[in-house]
Amino acid sequence: RDAAVTPLLRICAVVVFSYALYGALVGSLNGRHLFARQAGLDASFSLFRTVGILGGAAIGAQAAGGQGVTGAIGGFASAAVLILLVAFVTVGTGRSGARLPIERWTSFMRPIWIYQAFLNGILLMDVLVMKGTLTGIATDAGVAAEEAVRIANENVGFYSAAQKFAFVPYQLMVSLTFIVFPMISRATSEGDSQSARSTIRGALRFALVVLISIAAPMAGAADGVMLIAYPAEYLAGSGALSVLVFGSACFALFVVSATALSGAGRPGAAAATAAIGLTAVVVGNRLLVTWVGIGDHTLIAAASGTSIGMALALLCAATLVYRRFGAFLAPLTVV
DSSP states (O other): OOTTHHHHHHHHHHHHHHHHHHHHHHHHHHHTTOHHHHHHHHHHHHHHHHHHHHHHHHHHHHSTTOOHHHHHHHHHHHHHHHHHHHHHHHHOOOOOSOOOOHHHHHHHHHHHHHHHHHHHHHHHHHHHHHHHHHHHHHHHTTOOHHHHHHHHHHHHHHHHHHHHHHTHHHHHHHHHHHHHHHHHHHHHHTTOHHHHHHHHHHHHHHHHHHHHHHHHHHHHTHHHHHHTTSOGGGGGGHHHHHHHHHHHHHHHHHHHHHHHHHHTTOHHHHHHHHHHHHHHHHHHHHHHHHHHOSSTTHHHHHHHHHHHHHHHHHHHHHHHHHHHHSOOOOHHHHO
């Protein structure tokens, strides 16, 4: 119910197109174990994106009518186009010759596409559910439509600010999946079960130690963490950060586990666990936010719904990984 979002989505279409091609190019580096070159491209994209968003926001804010948000999204789109051009120069477009049949390609990719859709839904859907729910609650209470959208946007703004910090542990662990997938894939194709089990145990142990070492202090000092980047009014989201950062840790472990399943040739199982997690996130957010309403506990309710869904996805993936490989997190590591 927010018409201001429409032109921003249109600009974002440039990002979708550019990043789809960039993902294929940088993925070829990953498949060839050229991790340093892959990291260089991704780090460059992060730099371009940050400069583009901040520069675009500054330029847009100076324009007539104040177009800061449009400028920021435009900067994001410009960065996506720029990194795509850099990737074409760096990676190339491959050599001509024998090509993989399209039927084989799509049959392999179909469950991975579904998995990625559900995965991104888990990351992003809670904001959309919360905004729609809060707008509906306010409207049902007799608030004018425009004011209802403003109330929902304010809560979403505070929650999104907390979300940025909460997902830092997950973002750090994404790089681990770039290594786990090809290693598990190779071990599985060679029938080396011991190597696959060792990779899974090592990756999950490393991930858990790093995740908790970041998540625990962030949760305990959520107020101070929020003030690193935001003014005092954003402390409204600190309670959500304390909860959501542990949900993010569960989500990161889930992604590592689901990557192991995909690498072992079971992307459909990874997609199924992600679907369960997304369903739990949507239902949990809807029920908990509706239950507490608009007030001091709204953001914590949303964070709780998301964290429950992420934990459930991890539990499902852990069960499948253990059944497939006979390995998961060692009990002493968890303790």
